[in-house]
Amino acid sequence: MQPLPLPSAIPVGILRLPRGPDGSSRGFSPDSPRARALLGGCPPCPPCPRVRAELRERFLLALGAARGLPSRFSLRSGIRVDARFGAADLEFRTLQVDSLRTPLGVEAAALLRGSDVLGFSFLLPAPPGE
Structure with missing residues (x-):
């Protein structure tokens, strides 16, 4: 039995990133909108921490209500x-x-990966007396 012939190599181009703002590095400026979005969102501003804390609190209250x-x-x-x-x-x-x-x-019991869950819904019980 003879070995199968190996496929010939196909040349692949190399992607070169542009020079960074300091001239010696490659990539994007850390101050660019794209980099800010990838590294944590908008630049720090006074209302951001307060708004984030309020949204987090609402989310945790919703999780508690769903239990x-x-x-x-x-x-x-x-x-x-x-x-x-x-x-x-x-x-x-x-x-x-x-x-x-x-x-x-x-x-009977299971764990769902958060990355697999797009959303979840639940009905709140009616307040007492209604």
Whole structure:
């Protein structure tokens, strides 16, 4: 049996980045809008920390309100699953759910990756007396 012939090498071009603002480096200026967006958003301004803290507080209150309630999760794969929301880790990387109903069956308890969850919804219970 003879060995198969190896394919011939195909030359590949090299991408060279433009010179940076200091002349010796390559890449983008750290002050450019693109770099600011990649490195953490807008430049620091007085209302930003206050607004971020308020939004974070609202998000955490919503997570607390969802605990134990039936919820619907929309996943990146296009699948929607139902479960009872339990908890989320500090960085929202993992969500703990109970009674997860999937197309393949029901899991008593499960962890969902936060990166797979596009969104989730839940119904708030009616206030007492209504």
